[in-house]
Every structure is written in C-alpha cells, then in structure tokens.
Amino acid sequence: MEQKEGFISARVQRSFSLHTTLTPKFLGLPRRPTKLGAWNASNYGEGVIIGMIDSGIKYDHASFSDKDMPPPPAKWRGRCAFNGKQTCNNKLLGARSFVSTADRGTDLPWEEIYHGSHTSGIAAGCPVDGANVFGQANGTATGIAPRAHLAMYKACGDFCDEGDALAAIDAAIDDGVDVLSISLGPPRPFPFYNDGVALGTFRAIQKGIFVSCSAGNAGPWASTVINDAPWMLTVGASTIDREVRATVKLGNNVELHGQSLFLPKDFHSQQPLPIVDPAATGKNESAAFCAKGSLKNIDVEGKIVICQIGSEGTEDMGQEVKNNGGAAMIVLNYQPGGYTTFAYAHVLPASYLSYRDGLVLKDYLSSTQSPTATISFQGTLIGKSSQTAPRIASFSARGPSLQSPGILKPDIIGPGVDILSAWGVSIDNATKPFKIESGTSMSCPHLSGVAALIKSAHPDWSPAAIKSAIMTTAYTFDLNNNPISTEKNVSATVFDMGSGHVDASRALHPGLVYDIEPDDYIPYLCGLGYSEQQVRFIVQRKVNCSRGITSKPEAELNYPTFFVTLYTGDQMTYTRTVTNVGRPFSTYFSKVSSPEGVAVEVVPSVMRFKEVKEKASYTVTFTRLDDNVTRSSNVGQGSLVWYSIGDDGYKVLSTIVVVFV
Secondary structure, three states, X not given: OOOOOOOOOOOOOOEEEEOOXXXXXXXXXXXXXXXXXXXXXXXXXXXXXXEEEEOOOOOOOHHHOOOOOOXXXXXXXXXXXXXXXXXXXXXXXXXEEOOEEOOOEEXXXXXXXXXXXXXXXXXXXXXXXXXXXXXXXXXXXXXXXOOOEEEEEEOEOOEEXXXXXXHHHHHHHHHOOOEEEEOEEOOOXXXXXXXXXXXXXXXXXXXXXXXXXXXXXXXXXXXXXXXXXXXXXXXXXXOOOEEEEXXXXXXXXXXXXXXXXXXXXXXXXXXXXXXXXXXXXOOOHHHHHOOOOOOOOOOOOOOEEEEEOOOOOHHHHHHHHHHOOOOEEEEEOOHHHOOOOOOOOOOOOEEEEOHHHHHHHHHHHHHOOOOEEEEEEEEEEEOOOOOOOOEEOOOOOOOOOOOOOXXXXXXXXXXXXXXXXXXXXXXXXXXXXXXXXXXXXXXXXXXXXXXXXXXXXXXXXXXXXXXXXXXXXXXXXXOOOOEXXXXXXXXXOHHHHOOOEOOHHXXXXXXXXXXXXXXXXXXXXXXXXXXXXXXXXXXXXXXXXXXXXXXXXXXXXXXXXXXXXXXXXXXXXXXXXXXXXXXXXXXXXXXXXXXXXXXXXXXXXXXXXXXXXXXXXEEEEEEEOOOOOOOOOOEEEEEEEEEEOOOOOOEEEEEEEEEEX
C-alpha cells in the first residue's frame, strides 16, 4: 500500500467518545436587538454554515425550523441524505452519515442518542418559546447564532470510529462549511500526526474554516486536555448563574442547598423524615452507592436515603431507593467533583449536594442517634444570589498539554453545566422535547456559535484571527467580581481556564488580533521534533525541516498567549505581530502583570496604527530573577494587556505562563 501514489499513512483506527435558554444572555447577548448588541452587529450569524461532527440530528425538532431563514449561501455544495420526503430546509441545509452498521450498511443521519441534536441546538437553534424540562429553566431556547445554517455529519453512535470522524470532517470541508463544531475526541492525547481530529482539522483551517473542539471530560486532573493542536480552539466547561434548587434542612436547622430537576407535587417538604446512610450499616460496600439490589436488606422504608456518587447513574440509584420504599434521596458528590452539582431528573424527591455540604451532613449524622431532615424545592433561581458563576466544572479537562507543552491549553472556557437544548424525545411528556445536559460537548458548540457570529460580522477574518478575538477578549472574574474559581472553590489557574471565559459581545470587537497563516505552523511542527514524514502527514505535502525551513520553538508561534520555560539565569525574547481590526489612527499602550520571580519588558510599549488591517510587531523579553526570590510554585502566571487610547475601550489580553526549571 505504501508504494501506491498518494499514500500518506495507515494505522489501526481508534474509537472516539462524545463529550457530553439562559446562556445567550449569560454570554452578553441581549434578549432583543440593539444597535450595539453582538446579535445585531452580526445579524445573528446570518450567512454562516456550521458543520456539526456528531451523532446525527432530529431534523423535525422545532429548534431546526427554517421559519424566516434565508436560502443557503451560493457556496453550499452539500446534500440531504435522509430517505423519503424532503427533511432538510433552510436551517438544516444538509445531513449525511458516515457510520456503517452490520445490518444496514451506511446509516442514516437520524440519531438515537440525541447528542447531536442537543449540540446543534446550542450552536444555532432557532428561537423556541416555552422551552423547559418539568417546568424548570423555562424560557425561549435559542442557539448562540440563531440565523446561522446547520449541516450535520453523523460520525458517531455511542462511540465514534476515528475513520468515520475523519471522513465526516473531509465531507464538511468539501461541502463549504464556515465553522466546524467537534464535540468528540480520542480517549487520551496523541501526537498530532497520529490524531485523526488534528489531521482533519488542519485541512479545514487550510481552507479558511474555523474549528471549535471540546477539551474533554477527564478533569479535574492535570494534563488531561485533548484536541490540543494550536490550530483548533480547545474549549473547557464552566457553570452558569442558574440552578434548580432543592434545599436539605437538617434536624439541627442547618440548610444545605443542592439541585434537582424533578420537583414533586405531593411531597410533604415540611415534615422531617429520618435519614439512613447505607454506608454506615456495614451490610455491603455497594450499598453506599445505592447500587442495584444493594438496599434490599436495609430498612429504608419511609426514610431519606443517602447515596454516594459512583459508577451508578443517579436514575438507577433513585430507582433502587424507590423500589425499597425509600421516601427521598440525598446524592453526595465525590471529592473530585467538589462544588460542581447537577440538576438531574430524579425518579423521586432528591437533592444533589456538593462534596463540602456532604461533609456537613456526615458531621450531623455522627452527632445524633436520630438524624432527620426535610427537602424543599425552590425551583429555578437565576442571578448572583443562586451560585458562584462562572466556575470551572469538575469534569472539564485541564492543561498543560502533553503533546505541545509550550502552547497554553485549554484556550477558553464556556457554558457546559446544566445546559437546556433540543432533545429527540420528551422526558416530561412535553410537546417540545428539551433536556438539560452537561459536558465539554455543550461548551464547544457555544463557542462554535460565537465564532459564527464573528464570521458573519467579519467574513474576511481567518480562523486564527477569529480565535484570537475570542481569547484576547475573555474575562477572568465571576459575577461577584471575584477571580473565577474551580470546583474546589479556589482561584482557577490558566491550566483550568486558558485565557478565561468567553465574552461574546467583546469578541466581535477585539481591536487587535494575532493572525497565523497555515504555513506558519510548519516551522512550529518541525520544532516539536517531528520527522519530515510526520509533518507531511499533517500538512499533506512534502516539507524539509532540515533545509529551507527554520524550526521554531512553540513560544515563537504568533499565538495570543505566552508559554515560556526559564532555567536559572535565563533571558528569553519572543516576537508577536498584531493586526489592527479596530479603528484607523489608533494608539495602544501596554500594561504587564509580571509572573512572580520574572521581569517582563515589552518593546515598543506603545503601538500606533494609521490604517485598519495595518500590522505591527513587538518583542517581549522574559528574565528570570535571582533564585533567592521566593516563589510559591514552579509555575508563574501573569498577563500582557494592550489598551487603546480614546473612547474605543479596546482591551487586548494575552495570558502569560512561565515554568521555572
């Protein structure tokens, strides 16, 4: 096979996994059009095609209606591969499947797990009034770019074969999409030349297509981030300022606020009930997790049962409690889950508590022989008073990148916890099926939608320019004006959130952008130590890393962030080039927040532009200070911000990371 013309590489394929109303407002998009609003400035994403690499789509869901949608752009070359009557429209332009089944051959793009419908609704679903689940999170469900078009490329069932995903990406590129939204990835990071998503998406950016990918759900442990190539936007997950509150009031009058999507109508929330902790009975280990069959020899009749999060799903746990006569359930988060709780549709009255509140509950149980509690249900709460937001989700994969440690990953965080969007079947007998789901699968399409808004407003911007706009306008403080925190309720680091949380409105007007041409990645790839053949796998043409191409260190790539490694006595200088996309005759001055133990010098410290699209370069010199300087960590973080002078108010943020060796 290697001798055949056009052969690049061959290996055994892997299986990839999927990373599975309020969020537009949370991202700064107004409820109604305004002259200055991001939706108005971008015409709601009109004219942009978002290609979804996912599990298929329920084409007849209300979120994919084409009412008032314009016809497809002239560049669209795709097709609709459903059988029977016409099922695509001006919203859902096309749908194809690349999944093969033993009994049916190539499958249809219809889906059975509804992951693709959920992500598509987030990215570009049209407005649907009265969207809710069990009456909660009620409102108008709309995608981030509601006038953008969608195209579905089915590459997954429960899992995704790498070859199917790569074929789907290739088809989307050929069909003429503008944005690729990829909420799937390999089980662990692989070198870019050996990663189907990295290979396929490099071809996409060569064609001017922006790529948004989920960072993965293997958090909160370090270096778990996947989809970490610098040409893709790697998206972590965070919470929003909404919860569906279920309050546990203990017998000592201490109140613990948890969550539950199921709000029972016939539960006597003011009547204290006895609490039983199966873990304390010593009957069997699985009883602590309320595993199937584990409670049959434990007296839970009419009691509130404590169940520890484990491998059992909360629905199965609740069913076990219910089958044995339990009146209600308290779900305790495990330690890595911390403060990240979820609004699940339980099968009985329940409350999902944080790890800290679980410890409070355990202390109460040990203080009395007859513990009691009530569970009351307050329903949907929105705003600063409900919970700290945004906060990093416990499952969100963390950096640093294993494959390219000198590029900060993830790039950005966005809403990914308890997100309401389209579903294939109703879980509450509603006529408009919606469901609340969590994962970086949900945060990724939020950023795909934001990219579509930017592309609609600035159709000539490159994928790297759009990515820069998103990263350099991010924010790092929560709604209470405190630093964004993690699931442990400690300040997040750059390895948790990258540049910070996306700000959709500011991303449309970044002032300056850091652009990268596809060929600029070749010296970077050579600098990673890849062989010429391995680089060829990625760029799809012959390269010579030893002659004609000067290898570049990762920190020299024109990336919107700085990741620098300093040894004792080191002084390193790197160059960045910015393009003015703000106003002509504009001036920017720099302000540096230096990492602890590092001196940072920017030359020049002031940049002036006469024209839009004018470029300017600057250097940043990092000097490691005397080793007698006390440092709290071997990693320092800071920032470089370029501020515009005048009424424009541009603020261009570049995060700085320094590793001390």
